[in-house]
Amino acid sequence: MISLVSTTKVYLEIIKQLREMITDDGLKPGDKIPSERELSERLNFGRSSVREALRALEMLGLIETRRGEGTFIRDFRDHRLVQLLSTFILQDEKAKTDVFETVELIEIDGLQLALRKMKSKDHEELLNWIRTVDVVRHSDFFYRIIRYADNYLLFRIWVILKEYYESLVPEPAQYSREDYLSLAEALAKRDEAKTLSAYRQLRNLSFK
Amino acid sequence: MISLVSTTKVYLEIIKQLREMITDDGLKPGDKIPSERELSERLNFGRSSVREALRALEMLGLIETRRGEGTFIRDFRDHRLVQLLSTFILQDEKAKTDVFETVELIEIDGLQLALRKMKSKDHEELLNWIRTVDVVRHSDFFYRIIRYADNYLLFRIWVILKEYYESLVPEPAQYSREDYLSLAEALAKRDEAKTLSAYRQLRNLSFK
DNA sequence: CCGCAATGGTGGTCAGACCACACATGTCTC
DNA sequence: GAGACATGTGTGGTCTGACCACCATTGCGG
The missing domain is CATH 1.10.10.10 (Winged helix-like DNA-binding domain superfamily/Winged helix DNA-binding domain)
Incomplete structure (x- = not known):
C-alpha cells in the first residue's frame, strides 16, 4: 500500500x-x-x-x-524570539557566562566591522550623539555601532544576545560618557588597537 | 458583568x-x-x-x-535562535554577504577564545588529528576549535551559520592541510598575530 | 446626510471522534 | 522455560462541527 x-x-x-x-x-x-x-x-x-x-x-x-x-x-x-527562552535559560550558570562572553565577542566584531565601514559622516554623527544625549546607554551605543557595521545578521544576533544579557543582569549596563567618547574617537581615527583597548577599559575586561 | x-x-x-x-x-x-x-x-x-x-x-x-x-x-x-529568521531572509542578496562575513567573524572569535582556553593536551590532540585524518574538512576543523573555546552558545551560533553558509555555496569549503597545520601551530604557540594571519591566509581574506 | 442595527466574515475555543504509533503485558507455541 | 506473537493501553496526530467574541461593512430608517 x-x-x-x-x-x-x-x-x-x-x-x-x-x-x-x-x-x-x-x-x-x-x-x-x-x-x-x-x-x-x-x-x-x-x-x-x-x-x-x-x-x-x-x-x-x-x-x-x-x-x-x-x-x-x-x-x-x-520579532522577539528569545524573550521566552531567556526565562527558561536562567537556571544554568554556565549558560550565563557563555552569554556574557559571547555578547562581548559580538560587540568587538561589530567594532571591527565599523572600523572598516564607517564614513566620516558617521563618525561625526556618533560623536555628536554621545556629546549631546542625556545619558549614554550601552545598548543605544552599540545599537548604533552595529548599524554602522552594516551587517544585518550580526545586528540580529546582537539584539537577541542583548535581550538575554539584560534578562540576566538586574540593571542595564551603564558606563561613563568619557569611555564611549574615547571609543568613538578611536574609531574615528581608524585605530584598531586603541579601539579595542578602549572597549576593554569600558567593560573592565581583564583578558588580553 | x-x-x-x-x-x-x-x-x-x-x-x-x-x-x-x-x-x-x-x-x-x-x-x-x-x-x-x-x-x-x-x-x-x-x-x-x-x-x-x-x-x-x-x-x-x-x-x-x-x-x-x-x-x-x-x-x-x-534552541533555534536565528534559524527561522534566516530561512526567510535568505532571499535577500545582501543577507548572503552578511552570512559570509559573520561566519568569518565568529570563527575568529572562536580562535580567540581557543587561544586563551586550550590546554596543551588539546593542542596535541588537534595537531594529531590534522596530521592523521584523511582530509581536513573546514567544518570539522572549526567544530573542534569552537569546542575547545568552551562556549556552547558561540558553538550553537556557529553551527547555525555554518548550515546557512553551506546552503549558499555549491560545495563545502576546502583548504589545504598545511594551512590548518600552521593555524594549529600558531594556536599552540599562543601567538595571536600568527593565528589571525594564518586564518586570513586560509580564507584568502583581503582585509586587515 | 447621519446614525445605528443587522449581517457576514474572522479568529478563539471546545468536545468528541478516530487514526497511528510505541510500549508493556500477557499468551501461545515449541 | 524461552522466545515469538498477539493484545491492550496510553500517547500524540488529525479532522469535524459547533458555538462564541469581535470587527467591519452594509443598508435601512430617521
Missing part, C-alpha cells in the same frame, strides 16, 4: 506551503493572509492543524492575528 | 502555567511532561488549545513531541 501520509508533521507542511504561497503572491509585511477556513480548504488540512501552524509562526513573531479581522504578516525584523 | 475571559490568549496562559508546573516539579531536559489530555483536564482548557501551546513551544525548540510516547522537555540550549 502506498503511504499517503507524508513523514513530516502536518503543521510543518502547512508552514512550508504557506511560505510558498506568500512568496508566490508577493505578500509583504502588513499584508493579510487567507483566513484559517480558506487555508484549510485550499491546502486540504483540518482547520485545527492550520491553527497549530499559525500558533507556531505567531510564537516566532512572524505573523500577527487579530480577532475579527484576520491574520497578517509581521515585519519579522523585530 | 464580570469578564470571565482573560485578556491574554489561552495558549499563552497555558504556556505560562506549564512553565510554573515545570519549575515547581523541578523537571529538567529529557523529562516527560503530562500528556495533552491530562494537561487539558488539570488546566481546564480544551485539548486543542493545549496543542496550540505545545506547537508554539515546539517551534521554539523548547519541547519535543514523540508520537506514541509523549512530550519531553528539550535541552533549550539547542
